[in-house]
Amino acid sequence: MTSVSTIDEGAAHATTVAAKRSERGRPRSGVSERPDLSAAEQILDAAARLFAEKGYAATSTRSIAELVGIRQASLYYHFSSKEQMLRTLLLRTVEPSLRVAERLSAEPGDTAARLYALILFDTRQLFEAPHNVGALYYLPETRGGQFDDFRHKRDRLRAAYAGLVAESIEPALASQLVPVADRLAELVFATVESVIALRADRQSDDTDADATAVVIGEGCLRMLGHSAGLDVLAHRGELLLDRIDVPEQSGAGHSGTTTATVSPART
Amino acid sequence: MTSVSTIDEGAAHATTVAAKRSERGRPRSGVSERPDLSAAEQILDAAARLFAEKGYAATSTRSIAELVGIRQASLYYHFSSKEQMLRTLLLRTVEPSLRVAERLSAEPGDTAARLYALILFDTRQLFEAPHNVGALYYLPETRGGQFDDFRHKRDRLRAAYAGLVAESIEPALASQLVPVADRLAELVFATVESVIALRADRQSDDTDADATAVVIGEGCLRMLGHSAGLDVLAHRGELLLDRIDVPEQSGAGHSGTTTATVSPART
Numbered sequence: 001m002t003s004v005s006t007i008d009e010g011a012a013h014a015t016t017v018a019a020k021r022s023e024r025g026r027p028r029s030g031v032s033e034r035p036d037l038s039a040a041e042q043i044l045d046a047a048a049r050l051f052a053e054k055g056y057a058a059t060s061t062r063s064i065a066e067l068v069g070i071r072q073a074s075l076y077y078h079f080s081s082k083e084q085m086l087r088t089l090l091l092r093t094v095e096p097s098l099r100v101a102e103r104l105s106a107e108p109g110d111t112a113a114r115l116y117a118l119i120l121f122d123t124r125q126l127f128e129a130p131h132n133v134g135a136l137y138y139l140p141e142t143r144g145g146q147f148d149d150f151r152h153k154r155d156r157l158r159a160a161y162a163g164l165v166a167e168s169i170e171p172a173l174a175s176q177l178v179p180v181a182d183r184l185a186e187l188v189f190a191t192v193e194s195v196i197a198l199r200a201d202r203q204s205d206d207t208d209a210d211a212t213a214v215v216i217g218e219g220c221l222r223m224l225g226h227s228a229g230l231d232v233l234a235h236r237g238e239l240l241l242d243r244i245d246v247p248e249q250s251g252a253g254h255s256g257t258t259t260a261t262v263s264p265a266r267t
Numbered sequence: 268m269t270s271v272s273t274i275d276e277g278a279a280h281a282t283t284v285a286a287k288r289s290e291r292g293r294p295r296s297g298v299s300e301r302p303d304l305s306a307a308e309q310i311l312d313a314a315a316r317l318f319a320e321k322g323y324a325a326t327s328t329r330s331i332a333e334l335v336g337i338r339q340a341s342l343y344y345h346f347s348s349k350e351q352m353l354r355t356l357l358l359r360t361v362e363p364s365l366r367v368a369e370r371l372s373a374e375p376g377d378t379a380a381r382l383y384a385l386i387l388f389d390t391r392q393l394f395e396a397p398h399n400v401g402a403l404y405y406l407p408e409t410r411g412g413q414f415d416d417f418r419h420k421r422d423r424l425r426a427a428y429a430g431l432v433a434e435s436i437e438p439a440l441a442s443q444l445v446p447v448a449d450r451l452a453e454l455v456f457a458t459v460e461s462v463i464a465l466r467a468d469r470q471s472d473d474t475d476a477d478a479t480a481v482v483i484g485e486g487c488l489r490m491l492g493h494s495a496g497l498d499v500l501a502h503r504g505e506l507l508l509d510r511i512d513v514p515e516q517s518g519a520g521h522s523g524t525t526t527a528t529v530s531p532a533r534t
Contacts, residue, residue: 055407057324135405138467140322158468183482190464194457200405201425201453215450223486227494 040078042068045130047085052131056086056139083146089133090142090150094157097122101160103244109236112221115164116237117244119192119217122157126195127209134196161189170225188220307345309335312397314352319398323353323406350413356400357409357417361424364389368427370511376503379488382431383504384511386459386484389424393462394476401463428456437492455487 037045046067050059061082065075079085100121104114126134136142142150162185169181198212218234226233304312313334317326328349332342346352367388371381393401403409409417429452436448465479485501493500 053407055324057322138402138405138463140320140325180482183479184486186465186468187458187461187482187486190461190468191454191458193464194454194461196405197457197460198453201457212450215447215454219451219454219490222489222492225489225494227492 039068039070039074043070043075043078044085044089047082048089048131048133051086051089051136052133056082056136056141083144086136086142087147087150089130090136090147091153093126093129093134094150094153096125098153098157098160100241100244101157101164104240105160107240107244109240110233111164111167112224112226112233113236113240115161115168115188116217116221116234117241118161118164119188119220120213120237120241122192123195123213123216124209126193127199127212132196132199134193135200137193137196158186158189161185161192165224168221168224168226173225184224188223191220191223192216306335306337306341310337310342310345311352311356314349315356315398315400318353318356318403319400323349323403323408350411353403353409354414354417356397357403357414358420360393360396360401361417361420363392365420365424365427367508367511368424368431371507372427374507374511376507377500378431378434379491379493379500380503380507382428382435382455382491383484383488383501384508385428385431386455386487387480387504387508389459390462390480390483391476393460394466394479399463399466401460402467404460404463425453425456428452428459432491435488435491435493440492451491455490458487458490459483 035042043064047059047064050063050067054063059082061075062072064082064085065072068075079088097118101118104117107114141147162182165185165188166181169184173180173184195212195216214234217237218230221230221233302309310331314326314331317330317334321330326349328342329339331349331352332339335342346355364385368385371384374381408414429449432452432455433448436451440447440451462479462483481501484504485497488497488500
């Protein structure tokens with residue numbers, strides 16, 4: 001299994017700096033949709049919303065600043081560009097899950113239970129990411145070099161899945177040709193990310209992330225040949241997830257204490 | 268199960284008309300990427316490619332005309348707008364599968380085998396759609412009223428899946444709460460459409476649509492609780508698909524005899 005190394009520690013510091021700076025510049029000219037958030041977080045939330053509603057290309061930094069109720073110059077105090085906002089939003093959809101994958105790899109116990117724990121965490125956070133940010137994965141714009149760090153981390157997450165899947169396939173299925181295992185790993189990853197499509201189709205702020213996560217987690221285990229004792233396996237996975245020190249679920253978007261790289265544009 | 272009614276017969280005629288008209292206007296100023304296609308089909312292929320590579324918003328009808336090697340005015344002879352091209356491309360990703368779902372509903376035999384047949388057909392055609400057109404499902408632009416017919420047909424396809432899934436769940440699973448069945452139906456549909464993400468991630472013109480389709484089809488049946496006798500079930504599904512008069516697989520993009528609504532812009 002590909003190893004999942006520790007994510008930069010510098011991010012936490014940068015976030016604190018951004019949070020402190022966000023106190024400046026008030027009072028603002030408009031009325032924010034999310035007065036509970038820091039300025040940097042309000043900007044990200046507004047950007048996510050406009051990207052999802054109008055499209056990335058059609059969203060200007062001016063329109064983001066207007067939605068937050070700040071001047072465009074204030075926006076550039078926190079983010080150097082629209083790309084930087086998108087990169088931050090995308091990173092937040094993979095970094096917490098990468099961290100969980102890393103911690104799970106150090107845990108003892110059944111690999112299938114660890115896979116289940118990862119699926120549970122990952123589907124929940126994709127479900128809770130603001131404004132279904134994952135839908136932006138498919139934008140041609142995110143294939144540019146400025147999104148290499150996101151693509152790289154998502155590749156590492158996929159590799160973590162592949163390692164867990166390879167060891168979780170039931171012997172009866174595993175006896176089939178090796179290429180099937182690769183395809184199954186790919187399919188489990190895609191099935192987890194299909195939460196993005198489910199959210200888009202429901203077109204509502206559905207809050208039943210937990211129920212959906214369980215159906216996807218158990219569905220993936222059945223895909224890998226598990227049937228008898230699935231309840232026990234799933235229960236063990238949930239206990240595992242409770243036991244490890246999971247980063248805040250809200251890392252997907254709404255907390256000032258997240259791990260994502262909200263760094264000031266000018267340092 | 269929601270009924271799947273017959274798709275407009277007028278489309279075939281419109282296609283023939285468009286194909287005939289496409290012979291006019293030559294010689295063209297540029298060199299087409301797909302000289303084997305009719306003019307209308309070349310325009311669609313170029314549009315799909317540019318939408319996928321540059322994004323929908325960033326693609327102008329002028330750049331599409333340039334890629335085909337025709338004047339912009341000639342393009343408007345076949346399509347009234349960029350929206351009409353996108354609508355045509357999107358419709359082609361669902362119409363053939365809707366037709367197959369309809370024909371399968373008239374076939375006798377195991378519901379699970381029919382579900383497998385539908386998954387096999389649908390995944391293959393999503394895999395073969397030009398330039399991974401399905402990735403455009405997630406564009407905010409496709410939520411506009413001009414795409415209602417596409418959304419409506421995709422909803423009907425989802426309903427056809429839901430009907431087959433409801434009757435295909437193994438009794439042991441079916442004894443669980445009813446909401447799980449609904450979520451499983453939703454998940455099977457999303458898993459089939461995850462072919463779009465698989466294609467995007469492989470970033471290659473992968474031609475192993477068949478192998479991927481089988482892994483997805485069998486994976487979905489296992490998700491629904493089938494394990495013993497899966498081979499037999501899958502084999503029956505393939506026979507079913509062979510037996511019904513399946514519309515051309517290339518209906519997803521590359522044939523002049525497709526069923527999609529390529530209608531002239533001006534009639």
